[in-house]
Amino acid sequence: MQFDHILIRYGELALKGKNQKKFVEKLQQNIRHKLMEFPDVRVKRTQGRMFVLLNGHDPHAIIEKCKHVFGIHSFSLAIKVENELEEIKSAALYALQNAENVNTFKVSVKRINKGFPNRSQELNQLLGGHLLANTENITVDVHRPDVEVKVEIRQEATYITSSVVRGAGGLPVGTSDKTLLLLSGGIDSPVAGYLAMKRGVEIEAIHFHSPPFTNDRAKQKVFDLAEKLTSYGSKIKIHLVPFTKLQQRIFQETPDGYGMTVMRRMMLRISEQVCRKEGILSLTTGENLGQVASQTMTSMNTINEVTNYPIIRPLITMDKDEIIEISKAIDTFDISIRPYEDCCTIFVPKAPKTKPKRDRVNYYESTYNYDELLKEAIEGIEVVTITDQKKVEDAFEGLF
Ligand code: ATP
Ligand code: MG
Numbered sequence: 001m002q003f004d005h006i007l008i009r010y011g012e013l014a015l016k017g018k019n020q021k022k023f024v025e026k027l028q029q030n031i032r033h034k035l036m037e038f039p040d041v042r043v044k045r046t047q048g049r050m051f052v053l054l055n056g057h058d059p060h061a062i063i064e065k066c067k068h069v070f071g072i073h074s075f076s077l078a079i080k081v082e083n084e085l086e087e088i089k090s091a092a093l094y095a096l097q098n099a100e101n102v103n104t105f106k107v108s109v110k111r112i113n114k115g116f117p118n119r120s121q122e123l124n125q126l127l128g129g130h131l132l133a134n135t136e137n138i139t140v141d142v143h144r145p146d147v148e149v150k151v152e153i154r155q156e157a158t159y160i161t162s163s164v165v166r167g168a169g170g171l172p173v174g175t176s177d178k179t180l181l182l183l184s185g186g187i188d189s190p191v192a193g194y195l196a197m198k199r200g201v202e203i204e205a206i207h208f209h210s211p212p213f214t215n216d217r218a219k220q221k222v223f224d225l226a227e228k229l230t231s232y233g234s235k236i237k238i239h240l241v242p243f244t245k246l247q248q249r250i251f252q253e254t255p256d257g258y259g260m261t262v263m264r265r266m267m268l269r270i271s272e273q274v275c276r277k278e279g280i281l282s283l284t285t286g287e288n289l290g291q292v293a294s295q296t297m298t299s300m301n302t303i304n305e306v307t308n309y310p311i312i313r314p315l316i317t318m319d320k321d322e323i324i325e326i327s328k329a330i331d332t333f334d335i336s337i338r339p340y341e342d343c344c345t346i347f348v349p350k351a352p353k354t355k356p357k358r359d360r361v362n363y364y365e366s367t368y369n370y371d372e373l374l375k376e377a378i379e380g381i382e383v384v385t386i387t388d389q390k391k392v393e394d395a396f397e398g399l400f
Contacts, residue, residue: 001094003059003077006066007152007159008050009167011073019175024050027071027172033234034065046154047112051078063165068231070198071175072167076150078159083116088123088158089130092149095162096131096138099149104141105131109151116153127151171200173233178202179284179312180275182267183238185221185340188286188315190229190332191323195314196284197232204278205236206271208243218340223386228332230388239274242380246373253368261356262365264303266374272307273378284312288323298355305358 010027028043028050035041040055041062052062059077066075079095081087096105109123118126128140131149152159181193183205193203207222219240226236246266251259271283287295304311315323327333 005078006052007078008075009073070170071172076161078161091160095160099147099162102147104145105147106142106145107149111153113153170198176200178280179282180280181205181284187336190225191326192286192314206239208241210244224335226386235387238384240382254364257353260352265306268307282310287313288315302356
């Protein structure tokens, strides 16, 4: 006997009413995609649950992969047996004996198949008695057991589990359209991308770079961050915008610490153009209220003036230590703190305005015609696709 299945519970999806079918199908598709490298694994659905048939593959490698799939509430190693009492008894015993650190247990039977002759309560007692009789130094605790042996009697078979692993939660990626993530090399924006994905949103990324002031290692940092994010979804397309000329011009033309405000507005204008071309409906940033000059309420109001696309800001109310905690958990922190220059840190004036006003910035932008430089930046966009199989496909693609 052995654990030959992984039982997958998808909690929140059950609440989604009419959309449920779409969500469950997407989840199944995402799990299949994630487990592609295990050729004999099968992912099946039955009412309210999903199962991975291991077909001889190592369950631990598969569990590690499943931990990155949004939409999974929890999962358990499971044994599948016929709906037959003696088989259920031996499987329950196997499940208990293979659980770790057990001093106390309880049995919980769910009889979804009402045709099964014994009732749940009766089975709890029957199985509990069998386990007690065949183990030593283990007792029953119905309130706070170390291990709960769960027995689900379904139409087609019975599944028995004895441990529960927490899943990533959230919604399956691909069930909430797409966003364009403004991805810098910093700590915040990858975390923002991760949180958007957690709500089922697919992402493309846009990165502004300023060669030769920023180098290839800075670009590589962005690719590496994106690669970490792919492990929660699939491939990510990155739009690399050559920003040097526009940025230099902005800081030449703009007085009074307003350069950064103009620069951010240009980033949004370019991002919106990319959205239009790609059919993307929103932008996502790593902005966080009060963190730096560009992220005061006044500043956000002024920067936001140039687009009416929704801007998703998953980190807006978080504390920095909460953000860092997530970035460590998703393994982007060590990449983010690599010391390479980012386009913003190079040109940023010593004292950027913390309360830049709309009328002032509109005036400064009107003293120079940026149309040509904007067009050039957009035409120079290079698209790189990062896949979750560690490959980078280069595709150069002019926008217009
Ligand atoms: P991060 O850690 O994400 O860099 P930050 O705290 O450094 O954020 P800012 O530098 O003010 O904050 O940037 C705010 C947001 O603007 C970033 O989270 C990111 O979404 C976007 N952004 C900044 N620089 C770039 C860039 N070079 N390319 C793309 N997006 C950028
Ligand atoms: Mg930054």
